[in-house]
Amino acid sequence: MSKTLSGPVFVVDDNIDTDQIIPAEYLTLVPSKPDEYEKLGSYALCGLPDRYGRFIEAGEMKTRYPIIIAGENFGCGSSREHAPISLGAAGVGAVIAQSYARIFFRNCAATGELYPWESEARLCDVFQTGQEVTLDFDQDKLINHTTGQEYTLRPIGEVGPVIDAGGIFEYARSTGMISSPKGQNRSGTEVARVASPSVEPDVRA
Numbered sequence: 001m002s003k004t005l006s007g008p009v010f011v012v013d014d015n016i017d018t019d020q021i022i023p024a025e026y027l028t029l030v031p032s033k034p035d036e037y038e039k040l041g042s043y044a045l046c047g048l049p050d051r052y053g054r055f056i057e058a059g060e061m062k063t064r065y066p067i068i069i070a071g072e073n074f075g076c077g078s079s080r081e082h083a084p085i086s087l088g089a090a091g092v093g094a095v096i097a098q099s100y101a102r103i104f105f106r107n108c109a110a111t112g113e114l115y116p117w118e119s120e121a122r123l124c125d126v127f128q129t130g131q132e133v134t135l136d137f138d139q140d141k142l143i144n145h146t147t148g149q150e151y152t153l154r155p156i157g158e159v160g161p162v163i164d165a166g167g168i169f170e171y172a173r174s175t176g177m178i179s180s181p182k183g184q185n186r187s188g189t190e191v192a193r194v195a196s197p198s199v200e201p202d203v204r205a
Helices: 034-042 082-090 102-111 159-165 168-174
Strands: 004-011 067-070 094-097 115-119 132-136 141-144 149-154
Touching (some): 102 115, 159 168
Antiparallel strands (some): 004 132, 115 149, 141 149
């Protein structure tokens, strides 16, 4: 059976930086503490301009959008690992962007919080927030159930198994690369050097 992720999408455009993903005032929250991890998620994308609409409804802790569609250079700005962690804590399972800031892509793999897919086409111009989709991991494609269109994605590659395991350290333990005691899953904060696909330089919008 194919691995899939389905639900409504949240659409943004180019150069969404880490200050917009999780503003600096919330970086005091400690992701390894379950209550603070959940609270961190409730602030995900709260730095976006109002024109995008609400990513998380008022009074809610989680988003209704499990997939984000973005343009170029998603995750640019600072190297804060709270950015992918906050999205994962909010309930996001994948981002599909035209390109990523390199450090954000690596942090997705290091923390195991979400899958950073790359699109071959500029999907942020043809999708609208709220459209229902299915992301097919095995077929590397995105199906827009609202329009009936299908789009080919670039293979997730070697980062897939790392994120499947819950992050770089869980992957290293599961493959016998390290033998230290098993730590907390999906909320690590160390940076790992994981190969990334085409990325844009870190610049702010």
